[in-house]
Amino acid sequence: MKKGHASYLMLVYGLAILVVTLLLAALMFSARNPFSGKEEIRVNSDVEVDLLNYVRTPLDIDGQSFTMADLIVYSYYKKDFSKVEEYTKNLLNPVYKDMCAYTITYFTPDFDFHVVNNIDDIGKDIDTAEISILGLNEEVINVMVTQIC
């Protein structure tokens, strides 16, 4: 190959790469970046406020004053979650309505012992918050709320 011919090819090829590079740079650093992906996990919901208020909600059951946290611990020992389920649905269904699905899971470090939800199947893209309550013998009882809107 002649020297002049090779330099010409090099020039054309080099310029093509330069143009592509500049185009990519322009796309990347433009105001609306077409390559920036959406974050899968939402970090901007108030689900932890919902959970905090949920466990400290005052309840009056048969003339006795409880909080929801007390009722959860009581139900854990009695192995009867009917009251928890009833009060949870009364509290949270009006908040989430049809806009959001929620699942509340009650568990110890060893196993999940109860679940309350308004819709059975909860998909991806969820917000979660978790809180721990101490039992009578200092067992850790966790409550986790999972929400999708």
Next chain:
Amino acid sequence: MSKGEFNIATDQYQFFLVIPAIFMSLIIVTMLIAPYSKPETSDMDHFVIRKNLLYSAECLAFSDNRVYPGIVDTNKFEENRLQKCLGISGNTYGVILKLSFDDANKVVFVNKQMTDRINFCLREGSFMCSDENVYVLVSDGIGLKKGILNIKIVGFEK
């Protein structure tokens, strides 16, 4: 080929091929990792407004010797106080708060210049709006009551 000609060709090779290739590699690598490293921040401002409302004693959070995040003090449910606490005025953000507890409903419009534009949220355009229900406890001076705080925020698209 003389020695001088070889050097000229090498310089051209570096200038037109190697340097752009390095830049392009950097850009491609940046593009590949960008979606994983850059969080979505478009509605982060709304998130901060909601957090201020619920967590700050200057806004709605009930306080005695300490602050109780998420417990709404009905005495603080007042337009001027909330406007000052959030620091919003003019063409920034508008916040509509509706507090429902017992059989009562209280509504506050913070920065009416923006809340008047709530109907623009119905269609896509230059406004960005959010609408969220939060489960709250309400302190009305008598005791704690269950309530729902609906927070609507109107702002401009970034």
